[in-house]
Amino acid sequence: MARSFRTRLKAFANTLLAPAGLSLQLTRDVFDMPGLLARAAARGLRPGSVIDIGASDGCWSLLARPYFPRATFVLFEPLTERAPELAQLEQRYGFRHIAAAAGDEVGETRFAVEDDLDGSGVVPANSDHDTRVVPVETVDHVVATHQLKGPFVLKLDTHGFEVPILSGAIDTLAHVELLIIEAYNFELQPGCLRFHELCAWLEPHGLRPCDVADPMRRPGDGALWQMDLAFAPKTSLLFKSNSFR
Numbered sequence: 156m157a158r159s160f161r162t163r164l165k166a167f168a169n170t171l172l173a174p175a176g177l178s179l180q181l182t183r184d185v186f187d188m189p190g191l192l193a194r195a196a197a198r199g200l201r202p203g204s205v206i207d208i209g210a211s212d213g214c215w216s217l218l219a220r221p222y223f224p225r226a227t228f229v230l231f232e233p234l235t236e237r238a239p240e241l242a243q244l245e246q247r248y249g250f251r252h253i254a255a256a257a258g259d260e261v262g263e264t265r266f267a268v269e270d271d272l273d274g275s276g277v278v279p280a281n282s283d284h285d286t287r288v289v290p291v292e293t294v295d296h297v298v299a300t301h302q303l304k305g306p307f308v309l310k311l312d313t314h315g316f317e318v319p320i321l322s323g324a325i326d327t328l329a330h331v332e333l334l335i336i337e338a339y340n341f342e343l344q345p346g347c348l349r350f351h352e353l354c355a356w357l358e359p360h361g362l363r364p365c366d367v368a369d370p371m372r373r374p375g376d377g378a379l380w381q382m383d384l385a386f387a388p389k390t391s392l393l394f395k396s397n398s399f400r
Contacts, residue, residue, distance in 0.1 A: 165189065172221070195373060198393075200223070203225045204228075204307050205229070207310050208320060209314075211232065212237055213230055232252065233290065257292060259391045260291070263288060294324035309328075328396050340378070350382065353384070366386070
């Protein structure tokens with residue numbers, strides 16, 4: 156996601172403030188990721204662990220870190236091309252890199268690699284993409300193995316592969332205070348859920364949509380293409396009142 160100079164400046168200031176347990180909290184009503192994270196932090200969210208699935212080069216975790224300075228950051232990213240960058244973040248910030256895709260069971264899967272790397276992801280068995288085999292871990296297994304502490308922030312940027320990942324995180328979802336998913340208004344692949352279907356899938360698991368960031372329109376016709384959709388527990392104070400005020 157592109158970052159403006161103001162966003163970079165604020166992120167830099169928050170990096171300096173983080174050792175003191177402080178952060179600049181952006182509460183203005185703007186639909187960008189810093190605004191979403193700032194609103195969550197302003198509501199008092201203090202996660203024990205932040206789990207970044209589809210971490211790429213760690214850019215989202217770097218953006219989120221000033222808002223949750225005391226959290227342990229765990230980054231799922233199976234691409235070996237990203238390993239050197241993530242190793243640097245491990246050394247500098249203590250991030251933990253899980254060199255695997257997330258899924259519903261531990262094992263292996265086919266992973267399509269795009270030229271820009273950012274569009275890469277798990278593909279169906281009948282896909283004609285050029286793929287490689289990568290390891291798969293479940294979120295629940297990683298949480299247990301690494302003894303990660305909740306409450307959790309969980310972020311998915313996984314191009315339609317959300318349900319298998321969430322199915323492998325059922326125990327963790329019970330302790331998630333903020334779930335952020337890059338959600339789509341179109342069916343990217345057969346069986347992939349659109350944003351309203353994700354809402355319906357998560358409702359029985361106790362999570363309701365609470366915020367949105369970075370809506371994107373399709374350039375050809377201006378139709379809503381995707382957004383970062385945030386969810387909170389249905390027991391949250393956010394949902395105690397149905398009043399606008």
